[in-house]
Amino acid sequence: MNLVQNIARRVLSIFITLFGASVIVFIILRVLPGNAVSASLGTNEGLLTKAQIAALNQYYGVGQPALQQYFSWLHAVLSGNLGVSLTYRQPVSYPQSFTSDLKSVSIRFFTSPKVSLD
Numbered sequence: 507m508n509l510v511q512n513i514a515r516r517v518l519s520i521f522i523t524l525f526g527a528s529v530i531v532f533i534i535l536r537v538l539p540g541n542a543v544s545a546s547l548g549t550n551e552g553l554l555t556k557a558q559i560a561a562l563n564q565y566y567g568v569g570q571p572a573l574q575q576y577f578s579w580l581h582a583v584l585s586g587n588l589g590v591s592l593t594y595r596q597p598v599s600y601p602q603s604f605t606s607d608l609k610s611v612s613i614r615f616f617t618s619p620k621v622s623l624d
Contacts, residue, residue, distance in 0.1 A: 532576050541568045546590075 543562045547554070554562075563569055567578060582589070588598035 528580070529576070532572075532579070536572055542566055543568060 541563070543559065543566055567575055570578070586599070590596065591598050
């Protein structure tokens with residue numbers, strides 16, 4: 507097997523793994539009690555009326571079917587919209603998180619011993 511085929515196979519396996527991980531995390535988050543609105547509001551949820559909570563649920567798409575929610579989220583992530591940080595209430599962006607992740611992966615790639623799975 508030549509180098510190009512090996513690289514292509516590994517890149518394909520990376521995308522399959524990322525897709526599988528995103529599906530598993532999405533399913534786990536849907537099984538847990540509550541939703542994104544109640545998680546972001548925390549104890550302040552009791553301060554809102556039912557109409558306000560319903561409006562927030564509709565705004566964030568909580569009432570949509572699960573498959574539609576997943577593909578909406580996937581489209582947003584691929585478009586560069588990673589959402590809003592629950593801690594800092596600021597948009598999460600690729601430049602901050604992607605560059606730190608890239609540095610981490612690069613260091614790990616060049617410092618780890620080569621382990622062949624073949």
